Amino acid sequence: xxxxxxxxxxxxxxTEFRSRELLTTTVVFILVIVVLFSFTFDPTSAESxxxxxxxxxxxxxxxxxxxxxxCFLREQNNDTLSALRLSVADPFAIFVAKLAANTLFxxxxxxxMLPVFSxxxxxxxxxxxxxxxxxxFLGSLGVSIAGTALSAISAQARMxxxxxxxxxxxxxxxxxxxxxxxxxxxxxxxxxxxxxxxxFLATFDVVFLTALWLFGEYLLEE
Amino acid sequence: xKKHALASAVVFLLLxxxxxxxxxxxxxxxxxGTIQRIFYLHVSSAWTGLTAFFICFIGNxxxxxxxxxxxxxxxxxxxEVGLVFTTVVLVTGPIxxxxxxxxxxxxxxxxxSTFVLWLLYVAYLLLRTLIEExxxxxxxxxxxxxxxxxxxxxxxxxxxxxxxxHPQPVVMGGSGSGLEPTMWxxxxxxxxxxxxxxxxxxxxxxxxxxxxxxxxxxxxxxxGL
Numbered sequence: 454x455x456x457x458x459x460x461x462x463x464x465x466x467x468t469e470f471r472s473r474e475l476l477t478t479t480v481v482f483i484l485v486i487v488v489l490f491s492f493t494f495d496p497t498s499a500e501s502x503x504x505x506x507x508x509x510x511x512x513x514x515x516x517x518x519x520x521x522x523x524c525f526l527r528e529q530n531n532d533t534l535s536a537l538r539l540s541v542a543d544p545f546a547i548f549v550a551k552l553a554a555n556t557l558f559x560x561x562x563x564x565x566m567l568p569v570f571s572x573x574x575x576x577x578x579x580x581x582x583x584x585x586x587x588x589x590f591l592g593s594l595g596v597s598i599a600g601t602a603l604s605a606i607s608a609q610a611r612m613x614x615x616x617x618x619x620x621x622x623x624x625x626x627x628x629x630x631x632x633x634x635x636x637x638x639x640x641x642x643x644x645x646x647x648x649x650x651x652x653f654l655a656t657f658d659v660v661f662l663t664a665l666w667l668f669g670e671y672l673l674e675e
Numbered sequence: 676x677k678k679h680a681l682a683s684a685v686v687f688l689l690l691x692x693x694x695x696x697x698x699x700x701x702x703x704x705x706x707x708g709t710i711q712r713i714f715y716l717h718v719s720s721a722w723t724g725l726t727a728f729f730i731c732f733i734g735n736x737x738x739x740x741x742x743x744x745x746x747x748x749x750x751x752x753x754x755e756v757g758l759v760f761t762t763v764v765l766v767t768g769p770i771x772x773x774x775x776x777x778x779x780x781x782x783x784x785x786x787x788s789t790f791v792l793w794l795l796y797v798a799y800l801l802l803r804t805l806i807e808e809x810x811x812x813x814x815x816x817x818x819x820x821x822x823x824x825x826x827x828x829x830x831x832x833x834x835x836x837x838x839x840x841h842p843q844p845v846v847m848g849g850s851g852s853g854l855e856p857t858m859w860x861x862x863x864x865x866x867x868x869x870x871x872x873x874x875x876x877x878x879x880x881x882x883x884x885x886x887x888x889x890x891x892x893x894x895x896x897x898x899g900l
């Protein structure tokens with residue numbers, strides 16, 4: 454299981470870093486959203502601190518719902534899914550590799566965007582950088598777990614580009630709410646860590662990982 | 676046919692009795708007045724909607740396990756009927772809230788999570804329309820239904836902790852909350868009536884879906900798919 458997962462993870466990372474298409478597009482996409490958001494309220498006001506967390510997470514969530522599209526679609530287009538299934542004993546390994554890769558990609562784009570965001574909205578992120586990375590990691594993990602599962606579903610349907618955000622975003626309400634509140638706390642004038650939110654995000658991750666472990670093999674049926 | 680008519684008549688009698696009970700038997704609430712009587716429709720629909728979604732979840736699980744089309748039919752009819760009851764909740768909520776709280780909508784935990792629940796099951800029904808092949812549609816929508824149902828307590832928890840300004844729940848709330856006994860009886864009776872309506876609707880929808888499923892099978896065979 455473990456060796457399978459690492460091999461598959463290596464494959465996912467190699468495919469992406471060969472072209473870096475997904476990462477570049479996502480970074481630019483987040484940038485576009487953040488800039489557009491800045492026109493909708495006064496970004497220099499003290500209020501921006503209160504909005505910053507929500508804005509950041511909405512941008513990440515929208516970006517993720519697009520970024521996760523090719524996850525299973527690529528396998529389907531190249532007809533490699535059945536080969537994958539045949540070569541791996543435990544189908545859960547396929548999911549773990551894919552969601553680990555997705556978490557990594559998301560985290561990477563998020564960490565890249567943080568300084569830009571900090572400059573544009575005048576919120577200091579460096580004093581709380583470590584804590585922010587914890588939230589970003591737990592949140593992105595939740596997004597990736599649910600997103601990987603749902604992208605296997607949406608890949609089977611028509612209008613899949615529209616369908617995935619539609620299925621995924623309402624499902625991610627708990628992640629959005631919890632991570633936004635933790636982030637708002639961290640960007641406060643007197644930063645504080647909302648541990649309840651961290652615990653909640655961890656719970657979400659565990660619950661959905663368990664569900665994926667239980668039902669993952671059915672998601673790969675053809 | 677005769678059985679159907681009889682069942683419908685019983686359900687309508689029950690609903691009539693529930694309406695009578697909530698309008699004339701239950702005492703008038705002290706601060707809110709007559710408008711509070713919408714409570715019996717609102718809460719009983721909410722509970723019935725949740726019951727239907729729970730049945731949908733069972734149907735989804737059973738489909739993944741047994742792969743019999745009838746569980747798929749249970750899933751879709753429960754989701755549709757649950758959606759109808761949830762819509763009633765979302766409509767009666769603002770009607771009640773406006774005179775009492777002075778606003779149509781508040782981002783209260785139960786209201787908001789009901790709304791998210793509604794969106795999730797709309798997505799479930801949409802997903803079903805977008806997958807052509809029947810077995811695949813049944814399997815993948817069942818899996819989405821399972822994920823959606825697991826999500827519900829998490830949605831509720833997150834909104835309750837971070838996004839709420841709601842009053843203490845009256846039913847099953849903390850100490851100091853509670854209902855007058857007659858109100859309880861009327862509420863439970865209304866819920867019973869709503870459940871019977873749910874059963875009636877689901878039964879009809881199930882029969883319809885079964886015929887449709889058979890038809891689809893025959894059509895696909897004829898087209899050589």
